[in-house]
Amino acid sequence: MYVASVTDEHRLTLDVMVDLRNALEDEPSADPREFLVQAGFSRARDASAASMSRVAQRLRALEPLLAALPDLDVEQASARISEELTELPITPSIVDHDDAGPHIHWTPATARFDDQVLADIFMALAAEVCDNGTIRFGVCGADDCEHIFYDATRNRSRRFCSDPRCASRTHTADHRKRKRSD
Ligand SMILES: [Zn+2]
Ligand SMILES: [Zn+2]
Numbered sequence: 001m002y003v004a005s006v007t008d009e010h011r012l013t014l015d016v017m018v019d020l021r022n023a024l025e026d027e028p029s030a031d032p033r034e035f036l037v038q039a040g041f042s043r044a045r046d047a048s049a050a051s052m053s054r055v056a057q058r059l060r061a062l063e064p065l066l067a068a069l070p071d072l073d074v075e076q077a078s079a080r081i082s083e084e085l086t087e088l089p090i091t092p093s094i095v096d097h098d099d100a101g102p103h104i105h106w107t108p109a110t111a112r113f114d115d116q117v118l119a120d121i122f123m124a125l126a127a128e129v130c131d132n133g134t135i136r137f138g139v140c141g142a143d144d145c146e147h148i149f150y151d152a153t154r155n156r157s158r159r160f161c162s163d164p165r166c167a168s169r170t171h172t173a174d175h176r177k178r179k180r181s182d
Contacts, residue, residue, distance in 0.1 A: 009103070012039055013124035014150045020059055021066045022147040022161060032056050036117065042098060047113045054114040062121075066148060069137040077129050081122055088119045142166035143173075 016039035023030045032055050036044035047055075065080055072080070089111050096102045106119040128136070140147040140161035147161030160166040 007127075010124040010127045011150075011152065013120050014128060015039075017066070017121050017124070018148055018150050019162070021063060024056065024060055024063070025146060028060065030056070032059065032117075041113075041117065041120075043113050043116065051113045054112070055117050058114050058118055062118075067139075067146070069134050070139055070148070072134050074129060074133040077125075077134050081125050081129060084118075084122050085126065088122060089115055090119050090123070140166050142170045 016035055020032050020035050023032075023035065031052060033044055033047070033052050036055070065084075069077065088106075089108065090106050091108050092104050092106050093108070094102050095105050105116075106123050107116045111119070135156065136151045138149050138151055138158065140149060140163075141159040142161075142165075145161060145163070145166050147163065147166070149158055149161045151158035160170065
């Protein structure tokens with residue numbers, strides 16, 4: 001994975017983490033491959049089906065933590081993230097491939113792909129919690145939607161997940177409620 005800066009890279013990783021979690025919540029058998037290809041994981045395209053299913057399995061195991069994130073304080077989140085980091089084969093190195101320019105890989109080239117994905121996610125989460133705590137994680141405000149989101153807005157005004165129907169049906173419902181009380 002490669003982007004302009006470490007901060008941008010963390011952000012991209014958090015976005016794909018949220019999208020994957022929501023996709024797996026909708027459909028537990030969803031295939032993470034396209035999400036990871038889009039997010040710039042160069043190994044995603046050629047990874048075996050077995051390897052992809054390990055990624056999906058570990059992302060599903062992450063579900064309780066991701067769902068709880070908006071409610072955890074910094075101390076709780078830090079403890080959980082640190083615990084996960086100790087289980088991962090993290091040995092950072094600077095690499096340059098596919099004309100990307102020098103960037104950091106958190107896992108060695110010999111690491112399993114699911115370990116690489118999880119290491120990227122947990123390093124991004126660690127950086128996020130150190131920078132902002134957990135306040136930028138939220139649960140969609142639409143009725144019957146359990147999707148999570150990462151709020152990148154300056155004033156933290158985000159209320160809904162990335163499904164455009166959630167914002168629009170909630171606005172319609174608000175509008176009806178207002179009309180009734182007129
Ligand atoms: Zn890379
Ligand atoms: Zn939603």
